[in-house]
Amino acid sequence: MIDLTGQVALVTGAARGIGRATAIALAEAGAAVVVTDLSRQVDGLTYSTATGDDLAATVAAVEAAGGRARAAVVDVRDHDALLAAVALAESELGGLDVVVANAGVASWPVSTWQATPEQWQTMIDVVLTGTWNTCRAAIPAILRTGRGGSIVMVGSTAAVKPLPTIGHYAAAKNGLIGLLKSLALELAGDSIRVNAVHPGGTGTEMTENPAAEHWQATARGVAGALALPMPIHRMEPVDVALAVRWLCSSEARYITGAQLVLDAGATLQ
Numbered sequence: 001m002i003d004l005t006g007q008v009a010l011v012t013g014a015a016r017g018i019g020r021a022t023a024i025a026l027a028e029a030g031a032a033v034v035v036t037d038l039s040r041q042v043d044g045l046t047y048s049t050a051t052g053d054d055l056a057a058t059v060a061a062v063e064a065a066g067g068r069a070r071a072a073v074v075d076v077r078d079h080d081a082l083l084a085a086v087a088l089a090e091s092e093l094g095g096l097d098v099v100v101a102n103a104g105v106a107s108w109p110v111s112t113w114q115a116t117p118e119q120w121q122t123m124i125d126v127v128l129t130g131t132w133n134t135c136r137a138a139i140p141a142i143l144r145t146g147r148g149g150s151i152v153m154v155g156s157t158a159a160v161k162p163l164p165t166i167g168h169y170a171a172a173k174n175g176l177i178g179l180l181k182s183l184a185l186e187l188a189g190d191s192i193r194v195n196a197v198h199p200g201g202t203g204t205e206m207t208e209n210p211a212a213e214h215w216q217a218t219a220r221g222v223a224g225a226l227a228l229p230m231p232i233h234r235m236e237p238v239d240v241a242l243a244v245r246w247l248c249s250s251e252a253r254y255i256t257g258a259q260l261v262l263d264a265g266a267t268l269q
């Protein structure tokens with residue numbers, strides 16, 4: 001039984017999808033949660049990012065699970081907004097122990113070299129710099145508790161095995177791995193663990209929209225690379241959330257610098 005009673009978590013990109021499922025899973029184990037999302041459209045994407053109503057629905061879902069939640073509108077490209085969310089965790093929930101750097105975006109250029117500079121920059125800014133911003137805002141607060149903590153980055157199987165046409169996404173997700181290894185080493189002495197999960201195709205609005213579905217159907221080699229050898233229809237956000245929660249728990253207390261692949265075997269192919 002995973003017990004996070006008395007712990008405080010902060011989840012980015014928590015208005016829906018994997019982030020929302022993670023906030024609920026952490027709350028079900030007893031953690032209080034600051035749920036954050038940017039609550040407006042990210043420019044240049046061909047699908048919608050989450051709304052303020054989505055973020056409010058996450059708060060309601062956490063409370064329905066018996067948990068305590070505070071919401072903060074945070075664009076992970078904005079370090080000051082992240083600092084404000086961390087301050088909320090400390091002032092209203094009593095500290096910060098767990099951070100899940102989950103916010104992310106997707107785009108599907110015709111090829112990696114034909115990605116527009118805007119597609120490239122948005123990807124690097126949100127996924128890579130956004131995760132770094134999340135860490136640099138949160139780590140001082142975790143250190144202030146004096147009791148260690150856990151950071152989990154949501155990577156992707158795109159960081160494990162190449163997928164055609166989305167090299168910008170793979171580059172950003174691979175960048176997280178360098179970040180996590182350095183942070184894991186630097187923070188080990190303070191008992192702050194830093195790990196990553198790498199989900200394969202998971203049913204969320206990032207993957208279930210016309211642009212993503214067109215990419216899966218038409219880009220050469222994608223459908224085969226994403227196929228799941230295990231006899232399941234698709235992975236759900238909760239499948240990722242439960243792994244994130246385990247990594248955050250004392251059951252994983254000596255695991256740091258690790259990357260956990262959750263893909264029903266897809267990258268074995």
Ligand SMILES: NC(=O)c1ccc[n+]([C@@H]2O[C@H](COP(=O)([O-])OP(=O)(O)OC[C@H]3O[C@@H](n4cnc5c(N)ncnc54)[C@H](O)[C@@H]3O)[C@@H](O)[C@H]2O)c1
Binds near residue numbers: 103
């Ligand atoms: N769904 C998949 O198949 C899959 C596979 C591998 C990795 N991932 C990763 O999982 C994470 C969650 O994605 P998801 O599948 O739940 O998709 P999603 O689009 O449902 O959720 C992503 C959330 O991040 C938020 N977000 C986007 N840009 C932001 C910003 N600048 N600041 C703050 N929040 C921002 C969105 O509003 C949204 O709520 C992402 O990092 C994604 O790359 C997803």
